[in-house]
Structure formats: structure tokens, C-alpha cells
Amino acid sequence: MQIQHGSILLTRLDKTKLVADWDVALQNLKVCNRISLIKSDALNCGECEKCVRTMTALLALGVLDKTRAFPKADVSEELLLEKAYIKDPPYAESCYWELMAPLAAKGRYDLVRGIERLIERYHKGGKLRQRKEKLKQVERKFFKGNLFKLYQAVARKG
Secondary structure, three states, rough: OOOOOOOOOOHHHHHHHHHOOOOOHHHHHOOOHHHHOOOOOOOOOOOHHHHHHHHHHHHHOHHHOOOOOOOOOOOOOOHHHHOOOOOOOOOOHHHHHHHHHHHHHHHHHHHHHHHHHHHHHHHHHHHHHHHHHHHHHHHHHHHHOHHHHHHHHHHHHH
16 A cells, blocks of 8 residues: 655645636535535535535635535635634644635635634633543543542432
């Protein structure tokens, strides 16, 4: 088996631009793996995180309205905040950061604000996740899971 990394020096937006500049690829772009959500003739649902992230990139490039691959030709701040999330830092965060300048250049300050809130939400949630993981490690190391069992027993009685 051989693994090749193509265009490793290109950002996600750069790679999306390659697709956007090739009409056949743009019309046949399939990023969605939530087949059950697809409700139209489009290839993608337009509602899952992957769709919203890709649609936002295509919007930043000025070509979302030129493809039939998605059921919507626009992305709202509400859709972005409801469906998008960051879970693989720092790569995923950088994918959103690079969209901010082209969106601002298009006057889409609503989406710039949405991305800022998305990144802020990730950082706040990330710190909370780190604290919870540290507590779990301490609990496993020193209490061998018994503290959690005690908590469950007390919660059931209370």
C-alpha cells in the first residue's frame, strides 16, 4: 500500500478554489456523508457540518450560487453557528480563519462574526473539555473509578 499526499502545501481554501475553477468538479462536488438528510436533487444536504463548511468556502470564493451540488445558494450566520463546529485543532480552526478575509471582502460581516463566535465557542469548550479530562485522569489514577461510583450512588438516593 502506498499513501500519497497531494498538494500538501495548499490550504483547504486553495484546494476548494481548484475545484471551484473547474466547472465539472464544481457541479459534481460531493462532500456530504449524511445521505439521509439529502432532500432535493442536490448531491449534498446543505445542513451537516461538512456541507456548511464547504458552502461557506464556496461563498467566500464567490461560486456557491454557480453550483447545483448544494440545495442552498447562501449561508446564514444562524446556519453556520447551528451546524458548524471545530473538533480537530489547529487544522480545523485554520480552515475557518482563512475564510474570514475573503468573506469580509465580499461584505459578509455576518459570517465573519459567526466564524469569530465559532472559534470563541471552541476555545471556551476546549478548556472545559481539558479540565474534565484531567479530573477523569485523577479519578482513575487515585480512586480507580470508585469516586464516580460513589457519586452515582449518592445521585440515585438524592
